[in-house]
Amino acid sequence: MSGPPVVVERDGAVAVVTLNRPERRNALDGKTKTALRGALEDAAGDGAVRAVLLTGAGRAFCAGQDLAEHAAALRADPAHAFDTVEEDYAPVVRLLATMDKPVVAAVNGTCVGAGLAVALACDLRVLAEDAVLATAFGAIGLTCDSGLSATLTRSVGESRARELVLLGEPFGARQAVEWGISGQVLPPEEVGAAGRALAARLAAGPTAAYAESKRLIAQAWERGLGATLAAEAQAQARLGLSADHAAAVEAFLAKRKPVFEGR
Template sequence: MYETIAFEIRDCVARLTFNRPDRLNSFTAAMHGEVADALSRVATSGEARALLITGAGRGFCAGQDLNDRAVAPGGAPVDLGDSVERFYNPLIRRLTSLDMPVICAVNGVAAGAGANIALACDIVIAARSAKFIQSFAAIGLIPDTGGTWILPRLIGQARALGLALTGEPLGAEQAEAWGLIWKCVDDDQLQAEAEALAARFAAGPTRGLAATKHALRGSGLKSLDQELDNERDLMRALGTSADYREGVAAFLEKRRPSFTGQ
């Protein structure tokens, strides 16, 4: 069905793989369309309770394929703002608003928009050989795809400015030490680690996990009083869920819970 990505939903886990390995999985307009369609299926099918994203071949994603937007029809300059508004901004909004955990397994270089797509996911696991590169400055641009928002919140302004202005690669081990990603693992363990985490989330209390994700992502925009009220409201709603009842029953009965995501 797709030409630039691989996609399946199996065992309540949606797996989306960027699949242009000859171009380091860099994005074209066609690829954006396919990714958007796949994410729509994830959100609406009712089959998925976790999403796992990775890249095919030796890299995760090199960002934008510059050959795909070198010039506009007639030779006029491309409106990069239009490209961001049509493609990259909706992608980040879809990823961050999904009502399930989103795991990213970074299997190699994540550069430009590719780095910021990875960092927009809820949990990032990277192979030890992976590198994160904010490559925008080398062509006179800014970190888009949420980069200017994500980076300082994850690692602080000084490190964010250093990465953005120099474009120097950041290895996975250092990214973990800085708190940019969740975990760095040996290359041959990446897929197993990511799959195990996806399976764990897919069998978990989906409503509670989604509420946790949204509360943490949105808390920086609220005062403490506002967030305390939000916590109250979320706890009130989750306290009526089937998964909460099952979790409590399993705890009292000293057994493994069987969550349904409801």
């Protein structure tokens, strides 16, 4: 392997987090999972970071769990071989889904298993037109983890999710978008730049409002109409006191473009 398993760089207010095991299609071994969690924790806690871009080095986004490492864990101690699901995968997905800033996935090439779950935990996606996606768990006698049973179902609907999980057939980027997995589909050589541009656009936007919106959308599945209306009213009241809102209203009245500072 060349270099660290996860590379982090700053592009203005965007933290670009790159899985960096191209020779293993960015499969997630222990060091990579630890580094990814740390990178996302740092980005989430850094006030200067206003958006995150997650991608993979080389010709893959992420091939999911490193099965060579998993096989060794099974041979050594099968009772604890799956501790990683709660200790590593759950925190990574939770960070992506709940951090108070938008996260974009630039999906190049292979995106399967936990890799697919990670991509779906992001807020927006840019997909290479030759990307190959699959749930993959059934092929090795397992079920979903990393939130995939929820995120896939919410994206494509229950019937399609059952088909994709039980049959495990791979599908392409255009199928993904047609079925409800949001995203732009672009030539492979354009995905990285498009992902950066989208993340930069979000970083320049009303990030405090984005954070409230992420929470409202995530919790919408658990609330009735009354609770949703109340939660929206509370969120609007909080944002109504923000500097961004006041400045944007004045900018609108003055017919000039607002400048958002995330506060």
